[in-house]
Amino acid sequence: MNGERRVEIKLGDLCNNRCPFCVSGDQRDAKAPWTPLARVKGELAAFRARGCGAVGFLGGEPTAYPWIEEAVACARSLGYARVSLCTNGTRLSDAAFCARLVAAGLTRVTVSLHSHRPEIEDGVMTRVPGNHARKVAGLGHMLAWRARGALRDGVSLNPVLNRQNLEEMNEYLLFAKGLGVADVRFNFIWPDDLLRGWRAWVPSYREAAPRIVRAIAFNERRVGLRLSFGGVPRCVLRWAGISPRLAETLADRHLDEATLDPDNDVSIPSADGGRGDRFVWQERKKSELKRRGPRCGECRRAQDCEGVWGTYAEIYGLDELAPV
Numbered sequence: 557m558n559g560e561r562r563v564e565i566k567l568g569d570l571c572n573n574r575c576p577f578c579v580s581g582d583q584r585d586a587k588a589p590w591t592p593l594a595r596v597k598g599e600l601a602a603f604r605a606r607g608c609g610a611v612g613f614l615g616g617e618p619t620a621y622p623w624i625e626e627a628v629a630c631a632r633s634l635g636y637a638r639v640s641l642c643t644n645g646t647r648l649s650d651a652a653f654c655a656r657l658v659a660a661g662l663t664r665v666t667v668s669l670h671s672h673r674p675e676i677e678d679g680v681m682t683r684v685p686g687n688h689a690r691k692v693a694g695l696g697h698m699l700a701w702r703a704r705g706a707l708r709d710g711v712s713l714n715p716v717l718n719r720q721n722l723e724e725m726n727e728y729l730l731f732a733k734g735l736g737v738a739d740v741r742f743n744f745i746w747p748d749d750l751l752r753g754w755r756a757w758v759p760s761y762r763e764a765a766p767r768i769v770r771a772i773a774f775n776e777r778r779v780g781l782r783l784s785f786g787g788v789p790r791c792v793l794r795w796a797g798i799s800p801r802l803a804e805t806l807a808d809r810h811l812d813e814a815t816l817d818p819d820n821d822v823s824i825p826s827a828d829g830g831r832g833d834r835f836v837w838q839e840r841k842k843s844e845l846k847r848r849g850p851r852c853g854e855c856r857r858a859q860d861c862e863g864v865w866g867t868y869a870e871i872y873g874l875d876e877l878a879p880v
């Protein structure tokens with residue numbers, strides 16, 4: 557990123573998958589239609605003028621946006637050096653579409669493939685038959701472009717870590733390596749909207765920590781990918797039963813949100829020409845969406861830490877958090 561400020565621009569809520577853990581919620585497809593392209597171009601110009609050099613497009617599903625190629629091309633023409641899509645990957649199975657995105661100037665793509673097993677990906681996670689095969693084909697197209705020198709900022713995988721894939725991270729990492737992906741980030745599930753209180757999907761950190769440490773060790777021994785975890789506070793690694801020193805080392809390498817996720821702006825333009833919403837995502841998480849434990853004030857790493865999702869605390873409380 558070269559320290560360049562980043563903005564994420566939301567294009568709308570519509571999507572071509574049906575993940576039960578979708579943060580856009582159960583009313584997703586009933587929400588306002590897509591943001592008009594003129595509004596997106598206006599936000600691109602405004603944030604470029606503020607000094608942003610990197611942009612990502614958010615949904616819903618950004619590849620389903622009818623003017624996604626124009627939005628990418630506009631970003632590049634305004635001088636954004638890094639233009640990325642975080643996508644469910646379904647539409648990337650269309651090779652001609654991938655070629656048009658690359659020609660428009662896309663530099664990075666992150667694909668939310670949640671399981672190496674089609675029956676889990678299609679049957680439980682995204683609930684679209686044949687989706688796993690389409691995502692894998694799409695990754696193949698984008699990795700081929702990367703091998704030809706395009707997509708200079710990389711192709712990565714961004715699975716949501718939840719109870720359906722918690723026990724299978726090692727197999728997933730081997731699968732990712734087999735595809736030719738170099739970078740995997742598991743994002744701990746955010747129990748929002750539909751999932752609120754749903755333990756069948758949301759593991760506790762106490763349960764997840766030993767699996768996370770096992771996956772890190774397996775990756776170091778056998779796989780060698782760049783591996784990180786989002787939404788996991790560093791103090792919970794102690795639940796893996798490892799020494800405090802090792803926990804610190806692993807957290808520095810694989811968990812540190814402050815290092816891995818520098819502050820970024822978010823723009824949610826209104827579809828109807830209203831003012832829309834602009835905020836800094838990390839500040840909104842800290843002030844509204846995340847919670848600290850009663851002892852976090854004593855923690856050496858409190859400065860870098862966001863705590864846990866408030867909705868996670870509704871399920872499991874805050875007792876797992878203990879000062880580092």
Ligand code: SF4
Nearest residue numbers: 791852855858861878
């Ligand atoms: S600030 Fe709180 S949640 Fe974060 S690492 Fe420290 S004790 Fe854990």
